[in-house]
Amino acid sequence: MELLKDLWGYLKDRKKFWLLPLICVLLLIGLLIVLSSSSAIAPFIYTIF
């Protein structure tokens, strides 16, 4: 719940409501990826993520 509250607070603060559908879709896709893989290994040669 704290995550949702914080995310809402962030969207309000940054006035980035247009990101909301994008977040939902990407989170859903991301969730699928998570569910279909066993581990979340930090990628990449430069950790900009």
Place this chain on the structure above:
Amino acid sequence: MKKEIILGISAYYHDSAAALLIDGDIFAAAHEERFTRKKQDPSFPINACRFVLDQAGITLDDVTAVAFYDKPYIKFERLLETYHAFAPKGLKSFNSAIPVWIKEKLFMKDMLREELAKLGGRIPKLYFPEHHLSHAASAFYPSPFEDAAIVTLDGVGEWGTLTICHGKGNKIKVLKELDFPHSIGLFYTAFTYYCGFKVNSGEYKLMGLAPYGNKHAEETKEIKRKILENMIDLREDGSFLLNMDYFDYATGLSMTNDAKWEKLFGFPRRKSESELNQHYMNMAFAIQEITEEMVLKLAETAKELTKSENIVLAGGVALNCVANGKLLRTKMFKGLWVQPASGDAGGSLGAALAVHYISFGHERTNIEKRDSMKGAYLGPEFSDRDIENVARRYDAKYKKLNDFSELCEKTAELLNNDTVIGWFQGRMEFGPRALGNRSILGDPRCPEMQKKLNLKIKYREGFRPFAPSVLEEDISTFFDIDTISPYMLLVAPVLESRRTKLPEKYEELPLYERLYFLRSDVPSITHIDFSARIQSVSRETNPKYWQLINTFKQKTGYGIVVNTSFNVRGEPIVCSPDDAYRCFMRTEMDYLVMGNYLFDKKEQPNWDKSDNWKEEFKLD
């Protein structure tokens, strides 16, 4: 009155660290890598947190606030917007990045609370100052200035890749910001990568390689022209746009678009550890020159916007001491100060300072004449008993000299005899440089010293230069510089009067012929272009190190020694006496001085040859 204690943390990207502020005083700070022995360890700095709390003799119950060095949601926003903007490109990178966020990083608060709970005690309130604000705070608040222009430059934080701010009293005002993917840090790193060095640690090597480039060669001029015409649109105010056709880091899993680079420059990306040819040296020269131009333009803009007489720098790019030295020589500003822990580790300190001055609104009452970093000696220190325990563990033979002056006499004599000495004293340094408490020392006059240190002690590339530690009062005796450089963050030329005349067509000679030509009366610290990355040693900040160099001066007339970090290639700088003794035994170092104890390699028991550091530490 209850003290206000802030624990600053940087973690989860690279080079985790913790820092502790007590009523605004910088009390302790350390990198996690020094404890875990994993170079640039990104994990939560549990050991560093334990150390800073223990150093103050407190528990988490006494801590008022915990400051984390960036805002995770804004970073997530950057990721989503970047993928959105570049779609359908970047699917592979998306697949790798998003699970990490969904599983872990979106729950940063919970993750932090969970880790902090391992320290025991009540969890304090969490604060999340922005990444570049943390850098700016780390540069401005410890500096000796009441008013300063602040320039922060790095790879990327949330969105920001560089900022220009104005610091006045206890306030920091952000005036300009440049956003991802246009990044001076990632631009430099892309060239580091193309020249065959490791991303995020090879940047120093590229900087060290640059002077081997032939500035008069047509190829160098051509590379520079091609970069400026094709890759970057550099504006007069120092801002720029990168042509992302050439860079892969925004959505890919690598830094550069290799095929495009090869087509543009006419030579392929160098394979790691393969031979270095003149193409890469010329490329390093060109990119270093462009970076310097960018830094100078940004400084000019900062001057114009703030009208301040001083400038402070932080962020990974501020560790480019050649650019810093150039900025100093322009005399654009009266005062220049660079945060010694300019990389992300220093963000832990900056985050804590930002909470103290900005969130809690405290006045700045402790502006010190030098700065408030305490020489960057903010890490752990060890007792005689710790050293004796290590000696017992390894059955090591040592001699204890109770009188420190006698120890200095003996050590200076050994240096004068061209031996290499591990020097381990007092509190460990915070930041990437060893500043005389965890250092390997040598005689800068010795013609063979650079070769010996690179190939037999550090086991690193032969072209890499070494830095001098010089008595603060003697800095102008050796170098063309009129200010102090306590953190090895300024490069200046060796005085003309000390230089040797170069042979004809010197710049066209092969790398190693140029390298081993004796360029001055202190050849092992004189880089190929007569420059040196200077550390000035003050009696006030590090009296023991000062005394040693001064004793060497009394013997030789030279108040200067070679100082390189106490580690081998790929290893974090040693932290404890155990780390130091093992590093000493694994290399061809001749002597080790820890506290008042002198260890002679010849007297040590045989070291197990199967203890191979190359397996323990990955090459950087």
